[in-house]
Amino acid sequence: MAIQLKQILLIDDDSITNFLHKNVLEEAQVAQHIGVAETAIEALELLECPGVEKCNAPELIFLDLNMPGLTGWDFIEEYKKTKERYSNESIIVVLTTSVNPDDNKKASQLREVAEFRKKPMTINMVTEIMQKYFTS
Amino acid sequence: MKWWLAYKKLVENNTFRSAQYEMRALSFWRDKLFTNIILYLLPISFLALLPGIVMSFIGQIPLLALFDVMAVLCFAFITLHPTLSLYARKVILVICLYLLSIILLIYLGSFGPGLLYLLALTIFISLIFPIKFAFWSVAGNLVICILFSLLIQFSLIDASIIQHYTLGSWIAVSSNLVILSAVIVASIHLLFNGLQTTIVKEFSLQNQLKEESQALERMLQKMEAKNAELEQFAYIASHDLQEPLATILSVVALLDKQYKEKLDVNALRYLGFLSQASSRMQALITGLLEYSRIGKETELELVDCNQLLHQVLTECAEQIKENNAAISSDFLPTFYAYRAELKLLFENLLSNALKFRKSELSPQITVKATEEQDKYLFLVRDNGIGIEKKFIQKIFIIFQQLHAKSKYAGIGIGLAQCKKIAELHGGKIWVDSIPKQGSTFYFTISKDFTSYGNTIKANTAH
Numbered sequence: 001m002a003i004q005l006k007q008i009l010l011i012d013d014d015s016i017t018n019f020l021h022k023n024v025l026e027e028a029q030v031a032q033h034i035g036v037a038e039t040a041i042e043a044l045e046l047l048e049c050p051g052v053e054k055c056n057a058p059e060l061i062f063l064d065l066n067m068p069g070l071t072g073w074d075f076i077e078e079y080k081k082t083k084e085r086y087s088n089e090s091i092i093v094v095l096t097t098s099v100n101p102d103d104n105k106k107a108s109q110l111r112e113v114a115e116f117r118k119k120p121m122t123i124n125m126v127t128e129i130m131q132k133y134f135t136s
Numbered sequence: 137m138k139w140w141l142a143y144k145k146l147v148e149n150n151t152f153r154s155a156q157y158e159m160r161a162l163s164f165w166r167d168k169l170f171t172n173i174i175l176y177l178l179p180i181s182f183l184a185l186l187p188g189i190v191m192s193f194i195g196q197i198p199l200l201a202l203f204d205v206m207a208v209l210c211f212a213f214i215t216l217h218p219t220l221s222l223y224a225r226k227v228i229l230v231i232c233l234y235l236l237s238i239i240l241l242i243y244l245g246s247f248g249p250g251l252l253y254l255l256a257l258t259i260f261i262s263l264i265f266p267i268k269f270a271f272w273s274v275a276g277n278l279v280i281c282i283l284f285s286l287l288i289q290f291s292l293i294d295a296s297i298i299q300h301y302t303l304g305s306w307i308a309v310s311s312n313l314v315i316l317s318a319v320i321v322a323s324i325h326l327l328f329n330g331l332q333t334t335i336v337k338e339f340s341l342q343n344q345l346k347e348e349s350q351a352l353e354r355m356l357q358k359m360e361a362k363n364a365e366l367e368q369f370a371y372i373a374s375h376d377l378q379e380p381l382a383t384i385l386s387v388v389a390l391l392d393k394q395y396k397e398k399l400d401v402n403a404l405r406y407l408g409f410l411s412q413a414s415s416r417m418q419a420l421i422t423g424l425l426e427y428s429r430i431g432k433e434t435e436l437e438l439v440d441c442n443q444l445l446h447q448v449l450t451e452c453a454e455q456i457k458e459n460n461a462a463i464s465s466d467f468l469p470t471f472y473a474y475r476a477e478l479k480l481l482f483e484n485l486l487s488n489a490l491k492f493r494k495s496e497l498s499p500q501i502t503v504k505a506t507e508e509q510d511k512y513l514f515l516v517r518d519n520g521i522g523i524e525k526k527f528i529q530k531i532f533i534i535f536q537q538l539h540a541k542s543k544y545a546g547i548g549i550g551l552a553q554c555k556k557i558a559e560l561h562g563g564k565i566w567v568d569s570i571p572k573q574g575s576t577f578y579f580t581i582s583k584d585f586t587s588y589g590n591t592i593k594a595n596t597a598h
Contacts, residue, residue, distance in 0.1 A: 068540060
């Protein structure tokens with residue numbers, strides 16, 4: 001594998017899903033570190049830059065929409081507000097179980113969402129995304 | 137009696153045979169009236185025929201007797217002829233009566249009912265014909281009176297009327313007739329116009345009502361179909377979806393039991409995942425089914441909420457003890473309600489109050505109820521972790537949770553059930569909460585509903 005990212009973040013309330021997705025990413029060998037958050041709040045905490053003005057955000061984020069408390073949409077809203085504090089912009093891939101056309105439409109209208117994909121994550125999907133966003 | 141009914145039916149068949157009435161407006165009543173008139177005219181004229189003939193022979197006017205007979209024959213013709221049109225019947229009757237009144241005038245003069253007949257004819261015409269014919273009838277009366285003036289003035293015939301009147305007295309008498317008939321026609325015209333407007337308005341209102349009720353009926357049918365569909369869905373959820381899931385769970389259990397020694401740590405972990413996910417799915421499906429069944433196949437009964445709460449507390453005694461919780465309640469009301477559902481409502485609110493407690497503080501839960509004009513207002517207050525404002529709308533939606541599954545167990549159905557149960561009782565549910573201090577859940581039970589319960593009870597008792 002040519003390119004390896006520094007960090008990928010998985011956000012999903014289902015721990016089994018996170019485990020499976022982490023397995024796929026490890027098998028694809030696309031990142032040095034894979035972070036896991038089970039709620040949007042947890043994810044936002046991971047994204048904080050304690051003590052520094054600017055820090056690196058994960059290059060790639062896989063985001064579930066339907067989560068307890070803050071949803072994936074809420075996460076994107078919060079992320080937008082704090083975007084300036086990162087030295088890079090994350091590629092956000094929405095990963096969801098139900099392919100709801102309304103969700104798809106909403107995602108396509110958000111500049112922050114790069115991709116809208118259906119679960120489960122596969123090696124092919126990861127390879128495609130890597131080629132599309134991280135080759136140059 | 138039997139004969140009379142048969143005769144009546146025959147006459148009505150003759151006159152109404154081909155008539156089509158969109159609504160029971162004036163035209164209908166005109167024809168109905170005409171039918172009624174000719175119905176009685178024939179037998180009555182038969183009865184009057186004999187004295188009429190006798191009197192005309194005594195008065196030595198055989199022509200009058202002849203005319204009497206002809207008139208009765210004419211009545212019989214228009215009453216009994218099977219195919220004659222209604223309009224023709226009316227015209228013939230009117231002509232016949234005009235001739236009768238003229239003849240009566242000529243031969244009997246002011247002793248006879250001639251002028252009275254003319255007036256009656258005008259009224260009769262304005263009743264059975266459209267009103268313009270009645271104005272023609274007034275004009276006809278005028279013409280007849282003028283013709284008689286000429287007869288009298290120039291003594292053109294040798295009849296009783298010439299002996300009775302001078303031109304002056306005739307004009308005095310006949311002008312009364314003309315004016316009276318004009319006034320009557322104008323009055324009837326006014327009255328009928330008003331009636332017609334009312335009838336048309338009522339008819340269109342009725343039509344509108346009919347259309348609206350039809351639309352409502354269609355909507356109801358649609359709703360019923362949708363409901364049936366939902367029930368079918370619930371059945372599928374309960375049976376068809378549960379079955380393969382149960383199989384998965386049994387196979388996982390079998391693998392775990394028979395291959396525990398042979399499988400490595402990872403394999404056992406995956407088995408754990410499998411069992412975890414299938415169990416959750418089973419819980420979700422069961423929850424969905426229970427949710428859809430709320431309010432079905434249950435009957436209203438008189439529920440003492442004190443007793444109901446006591447029952448709930450007894451059933452959760454262990455949970456309460458574990459949490460070292462203190463629960464206080466006021467005197468609660470008694471009303472008609474769905475007992476099982478109301479119990480579920482209390483159970484869910486109490487178990488939430490216990491579940492979402494602060495770790496450092498024993499739960500203190502208060503249950504209260506107040507009676508308002510049209511409803512009972514309940515509250516369940518806790519000193520737990522509270523809910524952030526932005527999530528308050530979300531908590532009553534089915535399967536929506538605020539906390540990670542690992543932190544608080546459950547599938548997110550309790551408050552959705554509570555909402556459906558409150559609505560089932562014509563009420564609402566809402567929450568006031570301060571994060572980290574506690575929540576107060578309110579719900580209402582409509583009194584309309586509980587008294588409606590009484591009427592249902594009364595109806596089913598019959």
